[in-house]
Amino acid sequence: MNGYDTTPPDAPNKEKPSKAALIKRFLTPKTNGGQSNRAVLPAAKKYPSSYTQFEQFEGYKQQKMLRDAAKLLGAENPFFGLHEGTAGATTVINGKECINFSSYDYLGLSSDPRVQQAAIEAIGTYGTSVSASRIVSGERPIHRELERALAETYQVDDALVFVSGHATNVSVIGHLFGAKDLIVHDALIHNSALVGAQLSGATRRSFPHNDTEALERLLIEQRDRFERVLIVVEGIYSMDGDAPDLPELVRIKNQFGALLMVDEAHSFGVLGATGLGLREHANVPAKAVDIWMGTLSKALAGCGGYIAGSTALIEQLRYSAPGFVYSVGMAPPVAAASLAALNILRTEPERVSSLHTNGRYFLEQARAYSFNTGLSMGYSVVPVVLGNSLKAVKLSISLLEQGINAQPIIYPAVEERAARLRFFISCSHQTKHIDQALAQLDSLK
Ligand SMILES: Cc1ncc(COP(=O)(O)O)c(C=O)c1O
Known part of the structure; x- marks a missing residue:
């Protein structure tokens, strides 16, 4: 049955309508006066606003509470930082050049x-x-x-x-x-x-x-x-x-x-x-x-x-x-x-060798500063585990002010006691980038 057919399915078998009557029926807009097969609407009910308004969704409220709490405690939002060009070993964020440890362009090929x-x-x-x-x-x-x-x-x-x-x-x-x-x-x-x-x-x-x-x-x-x-x-x-x-x-x-x-x-x-x-x-x-x-x-x-x-x-x-x-x-x-x-x-396997050298160097130096690098084997990813989400966010913001971009990884992405800064290593990093980042981190911790 199509939307224009107003004959109830169980109606008695009437005479076959003429072609003209059928055309008229198809061209006449459907009305609701008891002719339509549209369901009779129940009286409008009131549903909880948490069913219909995104502001009331539990997930949104929780996120907002965390952001507001962080703000109250003096931590700005470290996420969605705006990079203005290619983000390799260095990058420009909000007009400022930084050493970058937050991009997984491990072989430096995005700008090649x-x-x-x-x-x-x-x-x-x-x-x-x-x-x-x-x-x-x-x-x-x-x-x-x-x-x-x-x-x-x-x-x-x-x-x-x-x-x-x-x-x-x-x-x-x-x-x-x-x-x-x-x-x-x-x-x-x-x-x-x-x-x-x-x-x-x-x-x-x-x-x-x-x-x-x-x-x-x-x-x-x-x-x-x-x-x-x-x-x-x-x-x-x-x-x-x-x-x-x-x-x-x-x-x-x-x-x-x-x-x-x-x-x-x-x-x-x-x-x-x-x-x-x-x-x-x-x-x-x-x-x-x-x-x-x-x-x-x-x-x-x-x-x-x-x-x-x-x-x-x-x-x-x-x-x-x-x-x-x-x-x-x-x-x-x-x-x-x-x-x-x-x-x-x-x-060009030499890119891979440089990445290995940089990863190993980062890990050794971070350990020399007694940072907790967790389980890292010193290749593409080295965390510095801080054990507290707020601390990780604050440190990331302070580092950025000093020209180092390292993102915080916080609860719920990891357990609260495993909150960290995560460093992505690239073959394009220079020893001085790694030295500078770890020295700054040490001065802030
Ligand atoms: C282990 C792993 N698998 C899959 C993905 C998803 O890949 P993509 O970001 O390219 O969608 C990621 C993202 O970083 C990842 O870390």
Whole structure:
């Protein structure tokens, strides 16, 4: 029945209306005088304002209370600082040049002229947008070139790029697993993997950070209650800067008939002598891991995420992962920039060596000042744990006043006792940048 048909479904079978009467009926606007099939509206009720007004949403009220409290205690908002140009080892914030430890451009490629030129040329050839999902008419050669290069670099069958790193985890984990499955993840896993696990409807369990014995105990107890089991870890943990024991994880996943997924957001381009990531660092063949995930937004100077793995995995995702099929194809300048960055990574391993030197130097010097650097292994991420959110915010603001940009990581992103400043290290940092930052931090603490 369409919206114009005013005959009740159970009306007695009348004479067939004439064509003219039918046309008239279609052209006459629907009225409500007992003729319409529209539902009779109940009397308007009053609903609590917390149902209808964003100001009354509990989440908003809590955020606002925290911001107001911080202001009262004399801490300005350290978030959403406005960088006026490229943010590399140095950056300009509110007109002031600072040494920058808050950008994950680990190989300094976002400002590289070759990367920028590749983006410009891709705009000239393909435009700024592909204006469609790839499955329909958004596919461009630059997408295939980037995916081929990623698959070759990983030494796996194939790869697929998504427009967001976060959406890659949400979509892939959410899509591949379901109610009969178990997803087991490190307690410090990134939010995107958690959201994917929740979306999947699978049972979700976490194991204490990097504790493979606890993982094994959990699987001894739980494995046989489920069909598929996914273990999810990160290559370098984004808040702590440490890496998992990959050979042990591979052994466990084989023993328990599970699948292993490694999120290399902060380890690809970083770990291993030539930046090939956790597998190079741990000397494990790429195919020992079932799902390699990474982001283009860090070492690869772009935006988006990728999955690398077997033909069957990538084919399945290419035709059915919601965040791929129902989303626009990657913008050509972004794909071209990341492809150029990947080519530079493959031909200039000295960038990776400089990053290692800087990370090691930062960690050693920070320890020499007796800062609590937590679990950091001294590669791309080094935290200075302060144990108090307000202290972290205040220190970050004071540092910025002195020309050092290091972001606070506070509750609820980490536990209150783990509140910290987080330093991202780049191959472009100079020794004097690190010396100056740590000396300033020491003078303020
Ligand atoms: C471990 C990890 N995975 C996934 C993401 C999401 O990536 P993106 O910011 O590129 O969307 C991040 C973000 O920084 C991350 O740290």
